[in-house]
Amino acid sequence: MATSLHLDVPGAIIHYIVQGSGPTLLLIPGATGEHTVFEDVAKQLSTYFMVVSYDRRGFSRSYLTAAQDYANRLSTDVDDAKQLIQHVSKKPAFVLGNSSGAIVAIELLIQYPGVVERVFAHEAPLIQFHPEGAWWRDFFLKCYDKYVSSGVLLSARLFAEGIASGVEEAAGVAKVFDAREGDFVGGNAMYWYERELRQYPCAVPNMEVLGQRADKLVLAGGRESSETSCYLPVNRVLAKRFRKKILEFPGSHGGYVTHPEEFARVMCAAALGEARLGE
Secondary structure, eight states: OOEEEEEEETTEEEEEEEEOOSSEEEEEOOTTOSGGGGHHHHHHHTTTSEEEEEOOTTSTTOOBOSOOOGGGHHHHHHHHHHHHHHHHOSSOEEEEEETHHHHHHHHHHHHOGGGEEEEEEESOOOGGGSTTHHHHHHHHHHHHHHHHHHOHHHHHHHHHHHHOSSHHHHHHHHHHTOGGGOTTHHHHHHHHHHHTTTTGGGOOOOHHHHHHTGGGEEEEEETTOOTTSSSHHHHHHHHHHHTOOOEEESSSTTHHHHSHHHHHHHHHHHHHOGGGGGO
């Protein structure tokens, strides 16, 4: 059974959900910023973990309570994740972050390795490491300009067509930003456009420090993700640098939504070992 809770942190109230028992697993969402994207996979994962999912500050039910330091918003996101882990568990947590949530997870490992058992970074769009990073930076700026001139819906279509691995996924991505899909969707989309689309993909992690923590880093991606995507080439560059293999999950960028059962099996096997799946 899932329990809905809140945590007061400097400048915000973090809304989070806890379900299951076992080692702590924190799920960090990407563009939508809210925990509901993980609902189906969280149920599957809760058989083996105490799963903690949450709305990142400023999204959905995680309300802002003071002026924000937007110049350091990524570090603030990291601090929130750290405080949430420490609040729910006395032990280090497994962390799964997707997309910009994977960027938060990587920074969490860099800044606070003591709270992390292992980080699963699923398709972090760190364009600094993309062979065509300049093109992607310009593309994200183009999407932002479209948002300013024409609104969320048209910009979301442009964004979806650029990043998705195929027509079906593009339709799903665009739907995520459609205000008709939920009470918080419109506000979440605007907040993401203003505070995240241009900023998080351009983050530059401290690679020297990350290399020192690489034993706790798992680079992950969807087996159906396109060769021309924003994510797969980044994963390959990081894998080569840290001499790692890329852990393949089902589906593409949103495999945890389209293939929740198989996604959870891969996650459990990688984190806990194949033997645990038969228990």
